[in-house]
Amino acid sequence: MEEGTFLSQGNTCVPGPLRPGDTVQRGACAVTEVLDRVGGKWSIMVIVSAAAGPIRFTELERRIAGISRRMLTLTLRNLERDGLVSRTVYPTAPPKVEYALTEVGQELNQYLAQLTAWAERHRTTIHDARTAYDEARAAG
Structure with a gap:
């Protein structure tokens, strides 16, 4: 089973093995993390x-x-x-x-x-x- 950070069905970045229904979007997780940080008020x-x-x-x-x-x-x-x-x-x-x-x-x-x-x-x-x-x- 593949390891890493994945976008779950709830569109949250989760670490660990890929589970059924998870979408492999490593880039989305990295972008989300950066935007959360720099996009804050x-x-x-x-x-x-x-x-x-x-x-x-x-x-x-x-x-x-x-x-x-x-x-x-x-x-x-x-x-x-x-x-x-x-x-x-x-x-x-x-x-x-x-x-x-x-x-x-x-x-x-x-x-x-x-x-x-x-x-x-x-x-x-x-x-x-x-x-x-x-x-x-x-x-x-």
Whole structure:
């Protein structure tokens, strides 16, 4: 029996042997994992906020409304682990720490900028579609 990570019938990635009904989609599992990480609200906000160049933790905290220190810390660690953000510690007292996008993070930011521009162009269309849908559902 084949071993690895597979997409189950419930469309979740599961490790282990292939079972009857499982779909072999190793690539889908990897893509899903990456999109789950970089597609999160806080990850996107950190990437966009760090796009202009090195930035300190407190500045990120000020720029990202509603993020807690704990969530910012976790998000930065995950983005660093994924190779999207680099962390530089300067030997000063107190230590100075800066975060910057890596090349991969900068590339992702370009796509996020395109997505943002698309959302801006189509926000009225989407709002109108939602309103029409809600009105049609309410009318029964």
